[in-house]
Amino acid sequence: MSVVARRVWPRRALFYTPGSDMRKIEKLRKLSGAGVPDFVALDLEDGVALSAKAQARENIAKTYEGLRSDMPNIQFGIRVNSVSSGLLTEDLRILRELKSAPSCLLLPKVDSPEEVREFVETYSLALGRCRWKLKAPVPLVSFIETAQGLLNMKDSFQAILDSQYIKHEATVFGSDDFVASIGAHRSQNGEELMYARQKLVAHAKAFNIQAIDMVWIDFKNLQGLEENSRQGANLGFTGKQVIHPANIETVQRVFSPSEEKIQWATELLEQFAEHEKSGTGAFVFRGKMIDMPLVKQAENIIVSSSSS
Amino acid sequence: MSVVARRVWPRRALFYTPGSDMRKIEKLRKLSGAGVPDFVALDLEDGVALSAKAQARENIAKTYEGLRSDMPNIQFGIRVNSVSSGLLTEDLRILRELKSAPSCLLLPKVDSPEEVREFVETYSLALGRCRWKLKAPVPLVSFIETAQGLLNMKDSFQAILDSQYIKHEATVFGSDDFVASIGAHRSQNGEELMYARQKLVAHAKAFNIQAIDMVWIDFKNLQGLEENSRQGANLGFTGKQVIHPANIETVQRVFSPSEEKIQWATELLEQFAEHEKSGTGAFVFRGKMIDMPLVKQAENIIVSSSSS
Amino acid sequence: MSVVARRVWPRRALFYTPGSDMRKIEKLRKLSGAGVPDFVALDLEDGVALSAKAQARENIAKTYEGLRSDMPNIQFGIRVNSVSSGLLTEDLRILRELKSAPSCLLLPKVDSPEEVREFVETYSLALGRCRWKLKAPVPLVSFIETAQGLLNMKDSFQAILDSQYIKHEATVFGSDDFVASIGAHRSQNGEELMYARQKLVAHAKAFNIQAIDMVWIDFKNLQGLEENSRQGANLGFTGKQVIHPANIETVQRVFSPSEEKIQWATELLEQFAEHEKSGTGAFVFRGKMIDMPLVKQAENIIVSSSSS
Numbered sequence: 001m002s003v004v005a006r007r008v009w010p011r012r013a014l015f016y017t018p019g020s021d022m023r024k025i026e027k028l029r030k031l032s033g034a035g036v037p038d039f040v041a042l043d044l045e046d047g048v049a050l051s052a053k054a055q056a057r058e059n060i061a062k063t064y065e066g067l068r069s070d071m072p073n074i075q076f077g078i079r080v081n082s083v084s085s086g087l088l089t090e091d092l093r094i095l096r097e098l099k100s101a102p103s104c105l106l107l108p109k110v111d112s113p114e115e116v117r118e119f120v121e122t123y124s125l126a127l128g129r130c131r132w133k134l135k136a137p138v139p140l141v142s143f144i145e146t147a148q149g150l151l152n153m154k155d156s157f158q159a160i161l162d163s164q165y166i167k168h169e170a171t172v173f174g175s176d177d178f179v180a181s182i183g184a185h186r187s188q189n190g191e192e193l194m195y196a197r198q199k200l201v202a203h204a205k206a207f208n209i210q211a212i213d214m215v216w217i218d219f220k221n222l223q224g225l226e227e228n229s230r231q232g233a234n235l236g237f238t239g240k241q242v243i244h245p246a247n248i249e250t251v252q253r254v255f256s257p258s259e260e261k262i263q264w265a266t267e268l269l270e271q272f273a274e275h276e277k278s279g280t281g282a283f284v285f286r287g288k289m290i291d292m293p294l295v296k297q298a299e300n301i302i303v304s305s306s307s308s
Numbered sequence: 309m310s311v312v313a314r315r316v317w318p319r320r321a322l323f324y325t326p327g328s329d330m331r332k333i334e335k336l337r338k339l340s341g342a343g344v345p346d347f348v349a350l351d352l353e354d355g356v357a358l359s360a361k362a363q364a365r366e367n368i369a370k371t372y373e374g375l376r377s378d379m380p381n382i383q384f385g386i387r388v389n390s391v392s393s394g395l396l397t398e399d400l401r402i403l404r405e406l407k408s409a410p411s412c413l414l415l416p417k418v419d420s421p422e423e424v425r426e427f428v429e430t431y432s433l434a435l436g437r438c439r440w441k442l443k444a445p446v447p448l449v450s451f452i453e454t455a456q457g458l459l460n461m462k463d464s465f466q467a468i469l470d471s472q473y474i475k476h477e478a479t480v481f482g483s484d485d486f487v488a489s490i491g492a493h494r495s496q497n498g499e500e501l502m503y504a505r506q507k508l509v510a511h512a513k514a515f516n517i518q519a520i521d522m523v524w525i526d527f528k529n530l531q532g533l534e535e536n537s538r539q540g541a542n543l544g545f546t547g548k549q550v551i552h553p554a555n556i557e558t559v560q561r562v563f564s565p566s567e568e569k570i571q572w573a574t575e576l577l578e579q580f581a582e583h584e585k586s587g588t589g590a591f592v593f594r595g596k597m598i599d600m601p602l603v604k605q606a607e608n609i610i611v612s613s614s615s616s
Numbered sequence: 617m618s619v620v621a622r623r624v625w626p627r628r629a630l631f632y633t634p635g636s637d638m639r640k641i642e643k644l645r646k647l648s649g650a651g652v653p654d655f656v657a658l659d660l661e662d663g664v665a666l667s668a669k670a671q672a673r674e675n676i677a678k679t680y681e682g683l684r685s686d687m688p689n690i691q692f693g694i695r696v697n698s699v700s701s702g703l704l705t706e707d708l709r710i711l712r713e714l715k716s717a718p719s720c721l722l723l724p725k726v727d728s729p730e731e732v733r734e735f736v737e738t739y740s741l742a743l744g745r746c747r748w749k750l751k752a753p754v755p756l757v758s759f760i761e762t763a764q765g766l767l768n769m770k771d772s773f774q775a776i777l778d779s780q781y782i783k784h785e786a787t788v789f790g791s792d793d794f795v796a797s798i799g800a801h802r803s804q805n806g807e808e809l810m811y812a813r814q815k816l817v818a819h820a821k822a823f824n825i826q827a828i829d830m831v832w833i834d835f836k837n838l839q840g841l842e843e844n845s846r847q848g849a850n851l852g853f854t855g856k857q858v859i860h861p862a863n864i865e866t867v868q869r870v871f872s873p874s875e876e877k878i879q880w881a882t883e884l885l886e887q888f889a890e891h892e893k894s895g896t897g898a899f900v901f902r903g904k905m906i907d908m909p910l911v912k913q914a915e916n917i918i919v920s921s922s923s924s
Contacts, residue, residue, distance in 0.1 A: 046596075049592075049595055050592050050597055084599065085597070146514075147509075147510045147511075147512075147513035147514040148514040150510050150514070151462060151510060151511060151514045154767060180602070180605070181513060182509050182510060182513045182543075182544035183513065183544045183546065183605060183608075184509070184542060184543055184544040185541065185542045186542075187539075187542045191502065191539075191542075191543075192506070192542050192543050192544065194502065194506070194807065194810065194811070195502070195503060195506030195507060195510070195811060196506070196510070198808070198810070198811030198812070199811060201763075201798055201800070202763045202766050202767060202798060202811070202812070203763075203767060204763075205763035205797060205798040205799065206762075206763035206764040206766070206767040231803075231807075233801065234800060234801045234802075234803045234807075234808050235800055235807075235808050236798035236799045236800040236808070238799065284666050287665055288662075289666060289701070291700065294796070297796070297799060300799075354904075357900075357903055358900050358905055392907065393905070454822075455817075455818045455819075455820075455821035455822040456822040458818050458822070459770060459818060459819060459822040488910070488913070489821060490817055490818060490821045490851075490852035491821065491852045491854065491913060491916075492817075492850060492851055492852040493849065493850045494850075495847075495850045499810065499847075499850075499851075500814070500850050500851050500852070502810065502814070503810070503811060503814030503815060503818070504814070504818070
């Protein structure tokens with residue numbers, strides 16, 4: 001992978017593994033080939049019963065660094081409980097036991113800028129004088145999964161952007177919690193989610209972060225999975241939540257850029273590097289003036305393709 | 309009905325009766341069985357010609373308390389004219405003649421927080437030292453029915469929340485006025501309304517109020533009514549406007565919760581009451597941590613079901 | 617045309633002509649009958665290669681006043697480059713050479729209120745003491761074509777409204793740039809654009825300006841063009857971008873008001889003029905109270921019809 005690739009990690013499939021289940025954690029090592037997900041969330045939240053939270057924290061603290069070094073093609077994030085859960089301080093304490101910063105934290109139910117600021121404060125206090133805390137902001141993946149979260153998204157994202165301790169890299173649409181939050185019911189064509197999904201994509205792109213789409217619950221229906229993934233890709237999502245390992249391959253295939261796109265991005269980045277050396281005037285590629293968002297889009301394409 | 313039921317009134321069908329038409333007002337007493345609507349708006353606004361406003365005010369002032377005591381299964385609201393109409397002060401004066409607060413006021417064309425504040429001031433001045441005015445905030449049902457109203461919805465709802473005189477309980481999507489406001493035309497699939505309907509539901513739920521859906525104009529087409537009602541319920545609406553008595557039964561049936569939902573809500577509320585007595589730790593139900601929005605959702609379900 | 621017509625110009629078809637191509641500019645004179653567009657954008661932006669910008673500026677400066685006086689049924693706007701392009705000052709300088717204000721400027725990629733204010737400042741500086749600058753604000757047509765633009769639309773429109781130098785008359789949905797901006801892909805049913813299109817219409821109408829819809833790329837498919845135009849009209853757009861002269865007639869036909877609408881508007885405006893003379897009480901038309909937005913809607917209908 002190039003310099004570019006190290007800066008932006010592709011998250012085509014976000015695969016959940018409950019932190020309380022050591023058997024499932026160990027099974028991650030068995031995934032191979034196209035079944036290896038870009039991104040794994042070691043879960044302390046909804047996938048873990050309240051009585052098993054302590055065990056899950058212990059498991060993750062114990063295995064995290066081994067998993068990361070053994071499986072360099074996977075980014076391992078830790079999904080903590082929400083600010084309103086009352087469990088966050090305990091969750092974050094396990095980070096003190098790590099020798100370096102986690103690759104990424106996943107924060108569910110981001111409902112308001114106040115909550116973001118409370119998260120940052122809790123994070124800072126829980127870590128104390130932990131050595132790596134101030135070296136670089138920790139990558140953060142936020143979840144929008146309530147009506148309030150959707151309403152306050154712009155302000156919440158701005159609050160994340162304003163913090164020196166965290167770096168916003170992606171946001172996830174928590175479809176099931178959102179449906180419960182607005183009292184909706186799932187229909188065949190999924191129209192009840194279109195407003196939220198499209199609003200989320202627009203906000204993600206405006207803040208220059210990745211947008212990760214809803215989970216496909218009916219995981220045995222691979223045809224439905226493929227269609228739902230493709231719809232998400234059409235809407236501008238660049239990844240999708242996955243709850244069954246058998247779905248990883250399909251999702252990552254659909255969210256991989258086409259050959260044509262890769263070609264376009266490769267050439268654009270090459271010529272951009274040339275242009276930066278000479279450093280004069282506007283950057284024109286294939287007859288069009290190219291601005292920074294397009295350069296970043298090209299970087300994302302190369303990153304997604306380099307791991308497929 | 310339980311304690312809960314008295315706090316939240318179901319509004320599955322919002323049925324309009326022009327205040328100027330005593331014959332129609334008296335006909336409300338003839339409705340029976342499944343044809344009795346949860347919620348009746350005695351109208352001073354669009355259903356009443358300008359020349360008949362004075363008569364409508366007189367009719368409502370004279371009949372309101374009798375209707376309410378004779379039909380306890382119906383909530384009677386009074387729909388006043390909008391802030392911008394210039395008719396509001398006159399409309400609100402009739403409230404002075406009531407012995408107690410009306411069950412609810414319906415305020416059309418809520419376009420901005422400034423208008424909300426003007427409504428509150430007009431309300432306060434019109435009522436003067438009316439005895440019941442300060443006892444409790446009057447329940448308010450707002451209408452979003454213009455492009456401006458949709459744009460300013462968050463700020464308008466916040467202004468309502470900030471007032472001590474009014475209590476926001478529901479918001480209504482005024483589809484016909486909205487269509488005229490944006491210069492749209494009604495199509496077969498109704499896609500021209502999806503953005504507004506979904507934005508309104510998300511805002512209603514974030515402010516913890518009911519969302520009442522568009523009217524179905526073609527009232528003789530019961531199949532269309534049922535489909536349009538079900539679509540609204542899928543989107544998260546919990547009620548619908550009705551212009552013909554023959555449509556009340558269908559609407560209330562579709563917006564009633566399922567047996568399964570009622571079972572879930574009943575058990576959840578029982579266990580929550582237990583939990584509140586003991587008062588320790590997080591509340592877990594069927595293996596999931598339950599937060600207050602879910603408790604309120606359960607209350608709403610019980611309320612809707614208790615009157616069906 | 618009536619007094620009304622001179623105040624609001626219909627923009628059913630927005631037709632692009634690259635400023636760099638004198639042959640295409642001259643070909644505008646050949647358009648006749650139903651093929652004459654309401655609105656032509658002489659382009660300095662995306663339709664002109666970077667190397668041809670200077671030539672395009674020269675062409676427009678040289679031909680603008682002749683085109684305008686020779687073709688009074690067309691409104692000629694000048695599309696400058698965006699604030700972030702670095703080309704704006706040069707573009708605006710050509711206005712100094714005009715004897716009177718241009719009929720309208722088109723500003724692409726309006727991303728934030730800060731950009732609007734920068735535009736106004738650049739405009740004011742570039743024009744210097746140009747004679748016509750302060751006579752009246754210059755009509756402006758904005759473009760929303762990025763995720764950021766969509767997010768900040770309300771604030772950007774407010775910034776335009778707050779400026780004394782510009783007068784916001786219409787906004788254009790730049791579909792292709794928007795799709796690139798959010799990394800979406802065009803699907804058959806176009807659902808990936810519905811959120812943006814509907815949000816834009818609602819904002820346009822709330823700010824009382826025209827909304828001009830996406831371009832139909834597949835210009836040889838007239839059936840598709842007609843359907844896409846009609847969908848836009850249903851959503852509340854009152855015009856559409858056109859890239860091929862053969863598409864002007866279809867677009868202008870679809871965006872023309874119906875006979876029934878014209879009848880309604882004509883009568884309403886007549887009675888409104890009567891009412892203004894007598895000047896007492898609310899204005900009632902066909903039994904309904906009429907407010908100013910409806911009067912303006914009627915004006916727009918008359919304008920659109922008077923040129924068809």
